[in-house]
Amino acid sequence: MRQSKLLLNTLRESPGDAETASHQLLLRAGLIRQLAAGIYTYMPLGRRVLRKAEQIVREEMDRAGALELLMPALQPAELWQESGRYEVYGPELMRLSDRHGREFALGPTHEEVITTLVKQEINSYRKLPVTLYQIQTKYRDERRPRFGLLRGREFLMKDAYSFDKDFEGLDRSYWEMYHAYHRIFERCGMNFRAVEADAGAIGGEGGTHEFMALAEIGEDTIAACTCCDYAANLEKAESGSSSKFIIGTGTGNLEKPEKFHTPNIKTIDQLVASLGVKTTEILKTIVFVADGTLVAVVIRGDQEINELKVKNFLGAEMIEIADPADVQAWTGVPVGFVGPHGLNLPILLDHTAAGMEQGIAGANELDYHYRHLVPARDMKQAKIGDFRTVKEGDPCPRCEEGTLKYYRGIEVGHVFKLGTKYSAKLGATYLDASGQAQSMIMGCYGIGVSRILSAVIEQNHDDNGIIWPLALAPYQVHLIPVSHNDETQMQLAMNLYRLLQEKGIEVLLDDRDERAGVKFKDADLIGLPARIVIGKDAGQGWVEFAERRTPGIKTTIPVEEVLERIRMNLGLALFP
Amino acid sequence: MRQSKLLLNTLRESPGDAETASHQLLLRAGLIRQLAAGIYTYMPLGRRVLRKAEQIVREEMDRAGALELLMPALQPAELWQESGRYEVYGPELMRLSDRHGREFALGPTHEEVITTLVKQEINSYRKLPVTLYQIQTKYRDERRPRFGLLRGREFLMKDAYSFDKDFEGLDRSYWEMYHAYHRIFERCGMNFRAVEADAGAIGGEGGTHEFMALAEIGEDTIAACTCCDYAANLEKAESGSSSKFIIGTGTGNLEKPEKFHTPNIKTIDQLVASLGVKTTEILKTIVFVADGTLVAVVIRGDQEINELKVKNFLGAEMIEIADPADVQAWTGVPVGFVGPHGLNLPILLDHTAAGMEQGIAGANELDYHYRHLVPARDMKQAKIGDFRTVKEGDPCPRCEEGTLKYYRGIEVGHVFKLGTKYSAKLGATYLDASGQAQSMIMGCYGIGVSRILSAVIEQNHDDNGIIWPLALAPYQVHLIPVSHNDETQMQLAMNLYRLLQEKGIEVLLDDRDERAGVKFKDADLIGLPARIVIGKDAGQGWVEFAERRTPGIKTTIPVEEVLERIRMNLGLALFP
Incomplete structure (x- = not known):
């Protein structure tokens, strides 16, 4: 190609609203131009890169035995109502009406469409398993589009959906995609980790991994092992130490709990300052509302509680920190003085707290705390579990040698076991070998194809510009x-x-x-x-x-x- | 590929609402499935064919020197307001609002977006010409979606836009695309004609060709030469005979116009029946309203008036047959008795009428007609021109040997000289060699990529199924x-x-x-x-x-x- 013919205009300066290196370089190198917030034109040079990314994705999907199809972006609202997501999805779902007043959604994802399609096309176990994919334009009305192609409103995705007759089959389909994703991101020259993640709003049962391109600007924090390939979202990450805390046993030699006067001392910092103790000597108690019920979670004073772990432990739909007024109304105790000893709430005890020989905690009485609280003796009614957010330096939960380190990541892919969430709601059943109707077992697998460009540039640039990996270079x-x-x-x-x-x-x-x-x-x-x-x-x-x-x-x-x-x-x- | 893995379900029966062979076969051969009216999923087999068509289009666009980019489907309404099309386009333009209430259109075409883009990127004649194209999903809310992929609401198009500094450049860009289209449709194994067409609603100046796949189910009628490659839409077609009619000269020997009584005889059929004359002996007069002004068009009684030709001759924006009441109010004559002799309206005389030695026509008086009207003598104030619709068997306007024949055609492509229609409205100017700002001269060029599938199947099938040309076969x-x-x-x-x-x-x-x-x-x-x-x-x-x-x-x-x-x-x- 002759550069004089390429309609390639570089910019010496970064446009003011481009905050990240990749956004700046995409604009400066003339790869994209903005049409509206979060909506971009791919210029000839950018289109070439996008097509290369598409082609890598396509080749690896084909290699994994997935079949390419192409579904419409316009999706009848009835499908979304049937799955129950039309309201749940909120303002991110772009909606419109046709000339006859029929409602449509501009698809941000295609579970409803594909499940309905497969329901019509497949009726027997003989035709399962099948994995279908498309590379297609998606729409999501982000509240705050930003970072160029990273958080756009119109973007290119590869989405795949697997249909199996049982969970063993889903496992196979899932790992097939998992490995294909590894190949794709490796071919793109990306520094990435496959990260254990939580199910999130898309819902479903079982495992899920996010593929994270490591980059400072990433919106997610990952805890990953320095030795093995263990990596998890911070909210999901476990630590090798968590379950290694041994519950203190030497209760015989310890004094009884002693109540003492702590006027106006409501926080851990105040306790530390006034008593001259360490945060590790304090039992921190936080009260949550989980599906309308109060529950107290106790953790060692230097640790942070991971709400997601509490939520999953309880099997709750919704969880949040309780309003202080509600806590006081329910327990009769002002929040700063709530503690695990003598509290009339269910108590969850994190391993770090359970492992303390003794500790200081609120006495469930205004201006009083206890010292010499022995978890193994004084909190026998508590349920013990892993409720903490891991910290850097924690031992890896998988291997013997490694410790955990924080990284920031950009989500470029996601593999997800859906189970029967959609097939049950939309009636996608097959007849098994004995002629019984069974719900198909589904998985879904996304890659942000346009996002790959941002992530790769974020990882491959210097002060002067982009450093394209060969496979994506225009x-x-x-x-x-x-x-x-x-x-x-x-x-x-x-x-x-x-x-x-x-x-x-x-x-x-x-x-x-x-x-x-x-x-x-x-x-x-x-x-x-x-x-x-x-x-x-x-x-x-x-x-x-x-x-x-x-x-x-x-x-x-x-x-x-x-x-x-x-x-x-x-x-x-x-x-x- | 193993067929057992292909998610390929053939149907023995055609779904009831599929009227055409291609629609039936697309469904029966498992290439597409309907999601909503005019909205289809491409199944794995259909996706393969679509990608092959895409690839042929891409290769020939690249060969013609066009640059591929990718523009968004979501287009800010302001751009359409600026071009004046937001209202004009009517209900076919799908519209939606984002979460902040900003209006968007789902693009049926991209003149506004590309003109705005090029306006930003190109400022000098040195960077012209350039032709840009994309292969992208388009939206049009058809009142009556039908024929499967032929008249859908979400469809795949290739749209290209050329930008030149003068009309000679536009000519070159236009013919470059014209020839690329020939190569594309030939490679697709299509029987097609490049047809001269009218500018239509998309507007603009100068030439335009439609590429028509010949097929019985086509919604357009084409008049094409049996010998040479002349072909035109029926409304645009000319005939070799039109201008060959010689205006009668032997006026000396002919009688003066004679008024005679024709009570209640208002139509040509009635004249023929009551007088025992031929339709070719009658001068037919029809009154039109062109941009609010009445004009009479006179043609030989056996011929049909072509409104488009009248409209173009007058340079009118709007034309329609005048309301009889308006005609009577303005001329004082009831419609059935209007004639060219003594009428107080401008008169356009078609060659077929001008060529008559003499004829019969309304006398502009209730229940009276004239005979012995001699156009060359009695209608000297008339403007002579080609105002007729061609008929099968007419001589070709281009070659000596051929005659015109009617075909039905499916429009699969369109090349169009836009001139400055959009560049002037949207301010897309460049600086010429002398530093003067000039509007860019544009052309636009569309291909219905998904339509190619329907057209090719329509032309290549038998009672048992599809007969794929090699280049498109899945x-x-x-x-x-x-x-x-x-x-x-x-x-x-x-x-x-x-x-x-x-x-x-x-x-x-x-x-x-x-x-x-x-x-x-x-x-x-x-x-x-x-x-x-x-x-x-x-x-x-x-x-x-x-x-x-x-x-x-x-x-x-x-x-x-x-x-x-x-x-x-x-x-x-x-x-x-």
């Missing part, structure tokens, strides 16, 4: 004659241009009448993997070869070696 | 072992399956445990170009080879010849 080689007016240079450039194209290499030829500095700056910004500069040594048949990922290293080579350099350094197979 | 070869339980057959089938795949052939293996009759019926329906049946001679190494387009011809060949047959008969290049 072109593989940038050919830059230094002077547009130098006939020798232009002749050599054209010869090389034709030669590389004949060998099947995707070449961008900077044939613009621009100063060398402008060309080099643009080339850095666009970030093609290899650059060949044809300059003053062109007459002697020498050119300069450089790779974008190692900007400091430039070698002058005879033009005859160009192909071999590209083959060796980029690892490209050439046409014969 | 698979190229259908491999059918007759008996699923015969190990020899299955072994040979598997060997051939692997061999053909290794050679780069797209094979569908019917590995289902079905009766042979079912397999053959399905194979006919699906319509892959070549079929290899592995039957009772499998043990001797013989198979049956047949092509779908010649169902009567089946040859038994040694298995060693299979590759050569495929290579020769289908014209496929094989991998080494």
